[in-house]
Amino acid sequence: MKIKSLKHKIIFASLLVTTLVVAVVTSVMYLTQIKPLPQQVKQQLTNDMQVFMDSQIELKVQSGIIGATMLSQQPILIDALANNRQLPLRQVLANQQQHYASVTNFRGIFSEIYDANGQSLLRSWALDQQPAATPPNALITEVINTKTAQGALGFTDRGVTITAVTPVLNSQQQLMGLVSMLQGVGSISRDFDRIVGGNWIMLVDSEYVRARHGHTQAIDRLININPRYVVANNNWFTPETIQLTQSLFQATHGDKTNVYLNQGYLIVDLPAYDEAGQVMGRQLFIQDEQVFTHILSAAYQQVTVTIIGVILGILILAGILFGLILRLVIRPLEDLTTTMHKIDETGDFSIRVAVKSDDEVGQTAQAINHHLVKVSDAITQANTAIAAIAKGDLTTRIEGHYVGNLLELKTGVNASANNMQNIIEEIARALEQLNQGQFNFRTKVQAQGAFATILADTENAMSQLNLTMTDIGDVVKKMAAGQFNLSINRELQGQLKELKDDINLSLASLNEVIKDISRVMQAQSQGDLTQSVTQECQGDLATLKEAINQSLAQMTEVINEVLVSSKAVASAAEEVSHGSISLSDSVQQQAASVEQTSAAMTEIDATIKNNAEHSKTADHLQHQLETQSLQASNVMKQTIDSMAMIQQSSNQIHDIVSLIESIAFQTNLLALNAAVEAARAGEHGRGFAVVASEVRALAQKSAEAAKEITGLVTNSVNRINQGTEHATESAEIISKMHETINHVTDMLSDIANASMEQAQGVSEINQAIGLIDNVTQQNAALVEETAAAAESMKDQAQQLSQSVSFFKTHRIGTKRLN
Structure with missing residues (x-):
């Protein structure tokens, strides 16, 4: 069935477009919002755990740098390093160890002194033993090169420690040696349980230890989690945490991160880096799986509400758009159709379409009204021009700007009025020239029929009169030049003949008087004042x-x-x-x-x-x-x-x-x-x-x-x-x-x-x-x-x-x- 009504077409198109939009939006939101949620939650947990661990390590590094700096500025230490004396160095470390034991609850803080080349001279945990000569690690080398305090996580003879190293400088800023402070990371597990909730444990990669340090007794004493990984320290973590790790840990190697659920627990597995930036082990954050499921459920719920809101918004928007189209397009077009039918039935071009807006529909109505105004105006002006011509007014024209048939109507009426006005104006111009004494009239209008005959008769009469006035003008010019023995000889009739005779008589009388006056003036110019004018004359x-x-x-x-x-x-x-x-x-x-x-x-x-x-x-x-x-x-x-x-x-x-x-x-x-x-x-x-x-x-x-x-x-x-x-x-x-x-x-x-x-x-x-x-x-x-x-x-x-x-x-x- 073919749909003819524009309203029905718009309803069908609106439903189709709305259905497609809802389907597309739902698919896009599922792919961009719902499907990536688990991975996004895992990434968020990974970032949060990484930030927590970085802040804890940085806090311990800064505290270690402060302690090492205090130790490095003692004059006794500086003098002993300058003079290579062991006894004062041993006394400084012993006093430092006793001081920490008396003022803090931490027993795992130790110090070590190096010479300017990075070789260990003395250790606080083994004051009576001379350290073996080993090449300096990356942290020691960095401090020697920059002469600034540095700190990092690493693996030493004492196992996993956070080492802070400070340079020892004399008054001339020369490097005399180094002081390091070593701290454990067991407090991080307690802080994690207190701040976040859950268990934290650090594992050491035995392959990393063998590759960097060879076989060491430090790793032999540590509890194995699996054949490759051991705990960082047997005393830092509770037995329950170690056993839980042994049952939950899924081995991940290198710098990869892993977030997974196992036996009702959420495990976030991050790599642990040493001072050289190499992976030395793993950091495991173990929490209840509800931490993950709760975040994921909240995210699912939020996205679902968002999708439902978007779908409802699309449906409401589609309804509003349909209502606006019905009100702003369909109804104005129906009113326009009704008005055009009425004009067609009555022939009344004064009827106008109601304009209710400035949009395209309103502009269409305005265009139709503008066309009706032009048609009505053209008919009115044509009637006015014809009526004016009938009353003798030849100046009225159709002035509007028209095209097509209206332009032909305007051109025909205006051409007729122009021809009649040109003939009348030519006759008026001839009479005006005659009134002003100008007789050389020539018509400039090309007329036809009776109009041409009228203009020809007028031009002949003016030509004859012009010849007569030309003769009179020639005589007057010669009189002005002093010639008075003249006369008009052209054959004339009527009043022009009488005018010619009067002029000739006046010229003859004036000529005689001028001759007598000329005789007297010539005698006077010769000094003879006895002559006088004797010719009889009248008037002036x-x-x-x-x-x-x-x-x-x-x-x-x-x-x-x-x-x-x-x-x-x-x-x-x-x-x-x-x-x-x-x-x-x-x-x-x-x-x-x-x-x-x-x-x-x-x-x-x-x-x-x-x-x-x-x-x-x-x-x-x-x-x-x-x-x-x-x-x-x-x-x-x-x-x-x-x-x-x-x-x-x-x-x-x-x-x-x-x-x-x-x-x-x-x-x-x-x-x-x-x-x-x-x-x-x-x-x-x-x-x-x-x-x-x-x-x-x-x-x-x-x-x-x-x-x-x-x-x-x-x-x-x-x-x-x-x-x-x-x-x-x-x-x-x-x-x-x-x-x-x-x-x-x-x-x-x-x-x-x-x-x-x-x-x-x-x-x-x-x-x-x-x-x-x-x-x-x-x-x-x-x-x-x-x-x-x-x-x-x-x-x-x-x-x-x-x-x-x-x-x-x-x-x-x-x-x-x-």
């Missing part, structure tokens, strides 16, 4: 005629009067010119005398001003010198005060240094006491002994530094006292200089004031003579200007008389006057 031409005739009459009268006056002016100007020349000579002599006097006074004034300025400058410099000497005196006083304060500070520094010496001495005593108490504390006081030694060294260095500072401060105080005496003498000398400078300053001030008063008086005299000189110079200039003006007026009067004699009038005739 008659006014022009009367104006020209009156102008000629007035000009004739003026010329006659100018001829009479020019003679009188020429005579008077000649007399003024002679008087001005005489006055100018006298004024020039007076101006020269005043100018010489002014120059002499200017030089005297400059000399006096220069002396006054020098006096003023000297007085100013003297005041500056007085101020500077006073400042020098004050600075010297401040210097003396500062040196006194420095001397006081030096004394205070001396007191502080004395206090530092006292503190260093007391610190040294306290460090000695702390070293004694640390030695008494034994193993626990080893760290305090090292710190006390460092503090004592710092106290000694502080005392030495304090002595050096005391010497430097004493020298500084002596030098400051000498500087203070020299500064006091300098202050007295500067004070005497200051008194002498004050006396000189008063004398220079009096000289400067007198010079300033003298300069001011001479300056006033110089200014008065300067004013007289300026007035005299101005008078001389005015006299010269007057003489020049009189001479010029005389020449102009003669020129005027000659120019006016050019004209011929009714009263005087053509006689010239000089």
Whole structure:
């Protein structure tokens, strides 16, 4: 059966996808979470046991290093190693062994002393025996090379031990020998039972012992677990633990780890490494198997709950997704289908699809609404454009952006409106040019049918009118160029013919008047003022005629009067010119005398001003010198005060240094006491002994530094006292200089004031003579200007008389006057 409903398709697909997802998630979680759980729990137990064992061994190594370090810093030991003396070394080890026996409950702590080459010299467990010569192991070699304390688990003649080795260094940091401290590991079994719960036992690989040490009695005394492995020490572990190990142990060799269940017990088997990093045996952690099963059950339960939660989450998520798809996709699509059916039935494009979201479904609804808006808008604009054309409005267009059939509709309507608008605009343009007096109209529109006929008739009418106006324009241009014997000859009809006749008549009348005026103007240019305009005319031409005739009459009268006056002016100007020349000579002599006097006074004034300025400058410099000497005196006083304060500070520094010496001495005593108490504390006081030694060294260095500072401060105080005496003498000398400078300053001030008063008086005299000189110079200039003006007026009067004699009038005739 074929599914047609989108809802049913989504339901079927959701169920199928959910089933596949649940199956895949369950399989993946089983493979990644459940199946690896046993191995993960074993690895976790292995890591926990390894961390516990490493921390226990490290704790014992550090305590051994502290004990060995305390022993290595004893002066008796250092001196005995330097001088190769056995007796002091034996005494040190004996006292050390007694000390540990008295202050601790541990009886398995032993010490051993080596020379600088790593050869054993003495052992605390065999003080009366000389150790056999053996090559140093990896731990001893590392300490010799690095000169630093080291520790590690290993197998020695005493069996399995944790050995800590410390270098013995003299004051020059030279290696004198080595001190080692050996500890057992039996306490680790007790600590494991107390902290974690269960049994811990260490096994030694007999093959490892034979390969490293050969046959040794130490391993022969140990209890066998199997043919290859023995217990590390018969006394460290309880008989029950040893028997349990014999029954449970599954042999594992090399650096492999093993975690297994056997007879109701959990066994974690880890390799044990020696100081060289080689596997020397096994470490077994034996606990109840519930430790493993409890962790595994809890992990299984947690993973099961996680899987169930994930499956429920997937089912809930699938239900939510189906509900969201139903609400956000299916229902909006059903609403969209209903709306489109309604538009199809009613033809109403104003109906819109409801948009309820911004997702793809909402965007689909928005796209459909946008399409409906374009269709509705195109139909509305087409109706509007056609209605506007019917009312005579040719500017309305369909403006929307359309494609397809809507674009064809828009193009057709707009093209029709454009053609009609272009024809009407061409006719309007022709009328506008006619209204503006432009007759060269040419159509730019390619029209067809009736529109083409209308445009052709309009263009012919404008062409005929343009030719007529061109003829009139040519005539007017020639009139503007001074040609008046013209006429319009084109054949015209109607009002244009009447216009042509009126223009030709006006041109003929104007030509006669212009000829008469030209005759009068030519006579006037030749000096003949007796001619006048006689041609009969009307209007503005008659006014022009009367104006020209009156102008000629007035000009004739003026010329006659100018001829009479020019003679009188020429005579008077000649007399003024002679008087001005005489006055100018006298004024020039007076101006020269005043100018010489002014120059002499200017030089005297400059000399006096220069002396006054020098006096003023000297007085100013003297005041500056007085101020500077006073400042020098004050600075010297401040210097003396500062040196006194420095001397006081030096004394205070001396007191502080004395206090530092006292503190260093007391610190040294306290460090000695702390070293004694640390030695008494034994193993626990080893760290305090090292710190006390460092503090004592710092106290000694502080005392030495304090002595050096005391010497430097004493020298500084002596030098400051000498500087203070020299500064006091300098202050007295500067004070005497200051008194002498004050006396000189008063004398220079009096000289400067007198010079300033003298300069001011001479300056006033110089200014008065300067004013007289300026007035005299101005008078001389005015006299010269007057003489020049009189001479010029005389020449102009003669020129005027000659120019006016050019004209011929009714009263005087053509006689010239000089």
